[in-house]
Amino acid sequence: MATGTLRIDLDAVLANWRALDAKSGRDTETGAVVKADSYGLGAARVARMLARAGVRKFFVAATEEGAMLRQSLGEGPEIFVFSGHMAGDTEMIGDLGLTPMLNSIEQVTRHFEALPGTPFGIQLDTGMNRLGLEMPEWQAIGEIVLNAGPKLVMSHLACADEPDHPMNAAQLAEFHRMTDGISAPRSLAATGGILLGPEYHFDVTRPGVGLYGGAPFTNATPVVRLSLPVVQLREVEAGEIVGYSCGWQAETPTRIATIAAGYADGLTRAFSNKAMVYANGVPCPIRGRVSMDLITVDVSHLSEVPAALDILCPEQGVDDLASVAGTIGYEILTSLGHRYRRHYAGGTGA
Numbered sequence: 001m002a003t004g005t006l007r008i009d010l011d012a013v014l015a016n017w018r019a020l021d022a023k024s025g026r027d028t029e030t031g032a033v034v035k036a037d038s039y040g041l042g043a044a045r046v047a048r049m050l051a052r053a054g055v056r057k058f059f060v061a062a063t064e065e066g067a068m069l070r071q072s073l074g075e076g077p078e079i080f081v082f083s084g085h086m087a088g089d090t091e092m093i094g095d096l097g098l099t100p101m102l103n104s105i106e107q108v109t110r111h112f113e114a115l116p117g118t119p120f121g122i123q124l125d126t127g128m129n130r131l132g133l134e135m136p137e138w139q140a141i142g143e144i145v146l147n148a149g150p151k152l153v154m155s156h157l158a159c160a161d162e163p164d165h166p167m168n169a170a171q172l173a174e175f176h177r178m179t180d181g182i183s184a185p186r187s188l189a190a191t192g193g194i195l196l197g198p199e200y201h202f203d204v205t206r207p208g209v210g211l212y213g214g215a216p217f218t219n220a221t222p223v224v225r226l227s228l229p230v231v232q233l234r235e236v237e238a239g240e241i242v243g244y245s246c247g248w249q250a251e252t253p254t255r256i257a258t259i260a261a262g263y264a265d266g267l268t269r270a271f272s273n274k275a276m277v278y279a280n281g282v283p284c285p286i287r288g289r290v291s292m293d294l295i296t297v298d299v300s301h302l303s304e305v306p307a308a309l310d311i312l313c314p315e316q317g318v319d320d321l322a323s324v325a326g327t328i329g330y331e332i333l334t335s336l337g338h339r340y341r342r343h344y345a346g347g348t349g350a
């Protein structure tokens with residue numbers, strides 16, 4: 001077998017959902033964000049498992065993702081679409097019972113004209129300046145919109161992964177200013193917002209990355225293990241080079257393992273000569289450039305080289321690996337390639 005194996009622990013996803021759910025009170029409903037194919041881990045499997053465990057509100061980025069998710073979940077759970085009601089989405093939204101989070105007066109008009117009386121939510125901008133109605137627009141159409149009975153009124157925090165950032169309190173105050181007194185359910189918190197405390201929880205929370213074991217939920221149960229098979233072992237003499245552009249040169253005799261994954265599998269070239277892989281928990285440095293399909297690793301210190309080396313494992317989680325490349329765990333997860341054999345464990349207890 002010449003492709004890596006991505007093991008996804010559905011019990012760990014459920015444990016993380018329950019841990020995040022337990023942080024808010026009984027009056028707050030905890031949803032699940034499964035956009036980008038559940039951050040690369042497989043929305044069909046993850047969402048079905050969470051639905052069996054009782055999750056009733058799912059969130060995706062695009063209507064197309066919502067359509068796929070509806071096939072997996074069947075009727076029942078609500079599917080909210082963050083990008084709202086875009087031109088061309090009407091049929092999918094109507095036929096599949098999706099709930100667009102309307103972001104602009106244009107989207108509100110489109111939805112009310114094309115699908116009157118069908119579910120929708122509203123997204124408000126409280127300062128992030130990415131999606132949602134701003135205060136003057138909300139003042140102009142809020143009454144009409146609220147009379148039509150939105151399923152959810154939400155906003156999104158720009159800096160929730162930094163608990164001391166003044167932006168959090170500023171957005172919280174703006175959200176209160178825009179929504180206090182309405183009867184529709186309100187939602188402000190993603191993973192970071194849940195961890196900020198109860199005043200951020202409102203009626204519905206929207207955790208994503210924390211379910212998948214990523215920061216800012218640093219107490220998460222690890223969800224993924226990525227094991228890459230060793231294709232070949234070789235002895236490299238002092239002075240010899242390894243890989244493209246002679247990216248590394250041996251100073252002493254070195255044993256190099258060539259493992260089967262590369263940047264085409266989401267393992268960025270930024271790991272070249274920097275990141276570690278793990279042999280049953282023992283770190284082994286990457287030597288030379290990461291190429292499209294292969295990575296070369298120094299295994300000189302191992303008495304025995306296992307059949308596969310791990311690049312994601314309990315010793316090196318998604319955020320550890322991300323920091324090597326100057327990115328975030330979200331990007332590591334959503335970059336995971338399509339060549340891996342995905343193996344799901346657990347999820348039966350849900």
Ligand SMILES: *Cc1c(COP(=O)(O)O)cnc(C)c1O
Binds near residue numbers: 035082156208210
């Ligand atoms: C992605 C996203 C979430 C989930 O965020 P996490 O940080 O992964 O928990 C929630 N709400 C919105 C609007 C999002 O775009």
